[in-house]
Amino acid sequence: MHIVVRESRDLDEAAAPQDLGLAPADIVFLSFSDSDLAMAAAAFRGAESTQPSVRISNLNALRHPMSVDLFSDATLKGSKAVLVRLLGGLDYWRYGGEQLGRRCRELGIALAIVPGDGRPDIRLSALSTLGSDELARLEALLDVGGIENTRMALLAMLGKRDARGKIAQPREIPNFGVYRESAQSVAALGAAAVVFYRSHLLAGDVAPVDALVDALEDRGLAVAALYVPSLKAADTAAWLQDELQRLRPSVIVNATAFASRDGADASPLDVADCSVLQVALANSKFTLWEKSQRGVSAADLAMHVVLPELDGRLFAGVVSFKEADTLGTELGVSLLRHVPYKPSVSHVAELAARWARLRSAPRHDLRIGLLLSTYPGRPDQIAHAVGLDGLESACRIASHLEDAGYDVACRPSDSRDLVAQLDPAKAIGWPLDAYRSAFDALPEAFKESVVSAWGPPEDDDALVGNTFRFRVAPCGNLLIGLQPERGQALDRKAQYHDPATPPRHSYVAFYLWLRHVAKIDALIHLGAHGTLEWLPGKAVAGSEMCAPRALVGPTPMIYPFIVNDPGEAAQAKRRLSAVTLGHKPPPMTDAGLSGPLSEVERLVDEFASAEGLDPRRRKVLSDQIVDAAIRAGIAAQCGLDAGMAASEALTRIDAFLCDVKELSIRDGLHILDEVELEAITRTLAGKFIAPGPAGAPSRGRSDVLPTGRNLFSVDPRSVPTATAWANGKRAAKAILDRYLSDHGEWPRAIVLDLWGSATLRTGGEELATALALLGVRPVWDQRSYRVTGVETEALAELGRPRVDVTLRISGLFRDMFGAQLALFDSAVALVASLEEDAGDNPLRPASSSEAKLDRIFGPAGGSFGAGVMQHIDRGDWSERGDLGRSYLASTQAAYRGDGSEATSASFEKRVKSADAFVHVLDHSEIDLLTGGDFAAHEGGFAAAAASLGNDRVALYHGDTATPDAPRVRTLQEECARVIHGRAANIRWIEGQMRHGFRGGAEMAQSVDAAFAFAATARAVDNGGFERLYEAYLGDPVVAAFLARENPDAIAAMRRRFEEAIARGLWQPRRNDLGEIANKDDSSREAAE
Secondary structure, three states: OOOOOOOEEEHHHHOOOOOOOOOOOOEEEEEOOHHHHHHHHHHOOOOOOOOOOEEEEEHHHHOOHHHHHHHHHHHHOOOOEEEEEEOOOHHHOHHHHHHHHHHHHHHOOEEEEEEOOOOOOHHHHHHOOOOHHHHHHHHHHHHHOOHHHHHHHHHHOOOOOOOOOOOOOOOOOOOOEEEEEOOOOOOOOOEEEEEEEHHHHHOOOOHHHHHHHHHHHHOOOEEEEEEEOOOOOHHHHHHHHHHHHHHOOOEEEEOOOOOOOOOOOOOHHHHHOOEEEEEEEOOOOHHHHHHOOOOOOHHHHHHHHHHHHOOOOEEEEEEEEEEEEHHHHHHOOOEEEEEEOHHHHHHHHHHHHHHHHHHHOOHHHOOEEEEEOOOOOOHHHOOOOOOEOHHHHHHHHHHHHHHOOOOOOOOOOOHHHHHHHOOHHHOEEEEHHHHHHHHHOOOHHHHHHHHHHHOOHHHOOOOOOOEEEEOEEEEOOEEEEEOOOOOOHHHHHHHHOOOOOOOOHHHHHHHHHHHHOOOOOEEEEOOOOOOHHHOOOOOOOOOOOOHHHHHHOOOOEEEEEEOOOHHHHHHHHHHHOOEEEEEOOOOEEEOOOOOHHHHHHHHHHHHHHOOOOOHHHHHHHHHHHHHHHHHOOOHHHHOOOOOOOHHHHHHHHHHHHHHHHOOEEEOOOEOOOHHHHHHHHHHHOOOOOOEEEOOOHHHOOHHHOOOOOEEEOOOHHHOOOHHHHHHHHHHHHHHHHHHHHHHOOOOOEEEEEEOHHHHHHHOOHHHHHHHHHHOEEEEEOOOOOOEEEEEEOOHHHHOOOOOEEEEEEOHHHHHHOHHHHHHHHHHHHHHHOOOOOOOOOOHHHHHHHOOOOOOEEEOOOOOOOOOOHHHHHHOOOOOHHHHHHHHHHOOOEEEOOOOOEEEOOHHHHHHHHOOEEEEEEOOOOOOOOOOOHHHHHHHHHHHHHHHOOOOOOEEEEEEOOOOOOOEEEEHHHHHHHHHHHHHOOHHHHHHHHOOHHHHHHHHHHHHHHHHHHHHHHOOOOHHHHHHHHHHOOOOHHHHHHHHHHOHHHHHHHHHHHHHHHHOOOOOOOOOOOOHHHHHHHHHHHHHO
């Protein structure tokens, strides 16, 4: 029998060790809560010399094991008693709790570790030296709280009891109640409720609450400030519901953290049926927030942003920061108190007042903006929205709002009418002088950034006769408009996700015009996604200097968003305070086979039916099948060569046909349905929108239905989940098996591409795949299911060598998953420390040859994208290496477990030495030709590897749409599969033709993506281009449709095919290169 040895590493080990330098005392009190510490400090402030000495510390300072050891040596020796109030349970401070229990027993020190969240934890009791009855009484004293109860709890640790020798019962303080209430019972905009923690009241730390109440009252709201211990306790929830029913607020501002829903149970705030704005009383100092690109810490992000989204709350910003308080100096602790941040308090109050107005004003008086994107900055692509017919959906919204009582005059009859109304010739003008006045009122730092990037307003080339012109269709009080170009049109893809580039004057002017001239009360942005949420500023918890807040200010935002894209929905939700209403993806259907593949299938079927008949007939059919496959352009994808046996060739052809035939494809585009339209109307009425999960219905996520709910995603602290770990292990095995089959050996180094949305959608399957390749597994807290660390899997269990894994992360992943960066970094360090042979563990020798084992790379903080598509769109590249170098330049930031970011050229070494690159797509509602992002990342890596001389690297595209049966294909195989199965498939094309202009745009986008893969990865060959050309420009019916409905799309396709020929990416079978242009002319004539 072999003993399997596992080594583990806890996430707390990533924290920096520190020595608190606290002298021993009679009583030591530890807690994560500053409110707890403040009450303890107040209880012994100015105490007489006869009183016991006290030392106080925040447990955040004792996360690192070394910090605990130093504290144990310096402070425990000579102390008499230790009281710990531990929020979150033992798994949040396991090493510290276990060491404290051991040392206190050795030193004879009284120790009590009690839970701080009301949930019993027998593990804490076992570590304590006091009995269960005494622990229960201490817990009760601290739970009730207040200065006197905290004082009694601390004195009880020294044996000071009541006359019966018992720990005193707590002096009751109401668990919940009304802190402040406006004198007037009726106000112009109605009532508002502010909900905050009782602990802040007990600690006298209520300055932010007072500031919020005052600001709301100044804006015409009658305000009640309500304090609660939490939103989860049954008695508290019942009281709060009764109080809200009495108040009938038009809006709620909530300052409590976490989520209050428990499974299907509603939050007590839901009873008011109004918008709930979530604010954060940040745990950081103002100076740290001011300098931070991320905006908030990982803990604040989870507590105040992500988890409240589970309740359907809208994050409105940080209203206070912690600053030093001298209260605890004499007790050896630097205490912090919340100080209101006035600009943010003002913003939140104004936003709350705007939501209240939506609820109180007559509908026919409300002015609504409805915006469509112009991504990616081309006339054939207006109203782009992933999976959505934005034009037809906008028409439906207009009709629905008219029926609901809004003033919607002269609304467009259909999408073609709307395109006509948005014609540039009908644009609305705004004089330059009026813009200057509005621009001058913006925050100075924001103005300076715009002028520095673009010059003075008069230099903007969008000006026409000293007038900015906006493509807006006025429909009474509904304004349907196109979001302007953020920058120059040719640079659009570069600037689309680039927070480093401020918007140009014409873009700024549009939003200022909407606010100050059109005076909109709410803004609807239709579909995933626009540019506003990607403008410069903090990733979350923005300031008044951040571009999104500077432009839209406190405007209620409604954002219908495809339900399978949680990452980019979260970007809109957190940077715009938007209600992200999930909408369905397009309906799915089987691809089947069309075009030349249907002829190949017919011959294969005939061959199968000829079994047992004349061998000569079977030989003829066999030759015909191979010839048909060659004509169809699939010979390379099937791996056919001249010396291959007929049986092997037929098997490969049949396998390719089956793979294509079983592909699920989109049947047209989605148009907002009645449930989704009603959700928009409810939101515009200031009603509460229930939260709903994001995910891909095609992957069995029936819980995302019904749509029309406010999207939320997973708690990042639980990533990867146990389910994701099981699926990720299967995907890792599929990757290794495919590489072994292709190359006859195991890979030693793999680069894995990780995106934020996919991680949210799957619970972290791709990260789990990376861990599985390394040979480590996550460790979860068994109560909360949050990831606490990693442990190794023995080589005997793995049955193969470990893989040196490098992560190339997206900007969204960077901003959302800081804890996972620490987790993976610790996993790399753990594997590198193992005493294993280099042949089994490639990280072992790397640890001695590399100064720092950087294995996480991505765009620099505040930047997004892969740096490729802007060059392809502009055409400003001469060779493949130009694209590869741009990809490398966009991936120069190395991210480390301690949260630091370093500029590093070592990613080039990882690319140069990689055996394989893998990107995984987890659902079938999009594919790698849906847009340019896949080509930018997958193709960008391929071009980079080639530029560095690594032509042997395997380029794999993982398919986990069926998670229990993952598939791994080469990039060339996947491109061919999608071209033949979807992009050139008449079933898909006919589905798009039902959508007029937008259908033509989707076809042009597929051609663009195929071109990008050819340019970067050489993954689309002659056969792929031939098939696309024949399906679009070569089919007279389709070409006539394009010329009629979206002539700009057919022109864009023609230019792209011509560029492919000019760059040598496509050698068409036709000799007449002018045929493309001629076909286009004839299609226009046919359309006319």
